[in-house]
Amino acid sequence: MKILLTFLVLLSFNVTATVKVSNADVVSIYDGDSFTVNIKEWPDIVGRRIPIRIYGIDTPELRGKCQAEKELARLAKQFTVQALREAEVIELKDIQRGKYFRLIADVYLDGKSLSNMILEANHARLYVGGKRESWCN
Numbered sequence: 001m002k003i004l005l006t007f008l009v010l011l012s013f014n015v016t017a018t019v020k021v022s023n024a025d026v027v028s029i030y031d032g033d034s035f036t037v038n039i040k041e042w043p044d045i046v047g048r049r050i051p052i053r054i055y056g057i058d059t060p061e062l063r064g065k066c067q068a069e070k071e072l073a074r075l076a077k078q079f080t081v082q083a084l085r086e087a088e089v090i091e092l093k094d095i096q097r098g099k100y101f102r103l104i105a106d107v108y109l110d111g112k113s114l115s116n117m118i119l120e121a122n123h124a125r126l127y128v129g130g131k132r133e134s135w136c137n
Helices: 002-011 067-086 114-120
Strands: 019-021 026-031 034-037 050-054 090-097 103-109
Touching: 026 067, 050 114, 067 103, 067 114, 103 114
Parallel strands: 050 103
Antiparallel strands: 019 090, 026 034, 034 050, 090 103
């Protein structure tokens, strides 16, 4: 019980530790900047089916406001799916608690920043909070 309480307290603050997961621990990929993992080292109540949002980027929404956004969202998701599946080591760094019970983290695949990879492929924009820019023009 003490371990569980410790994890819950840690998750209410920023966590600077690095958590490593494998592509086998990726449960699902929702869109270009969100996926779900199982973190084996954590108790199931806080480490099973945990949503992760990639820090620092915004990708188009699959349920976007226009057809162009939806098409861009599919491409962003496909990019993220392929990148996560090809990675041997997935690291979650500088973990923070976000809204919707998600963890927000810098995600590294085999030592490379996933957010930088998605940005360089033009599937995302920089985003660190506030009002998001529309993907529909």
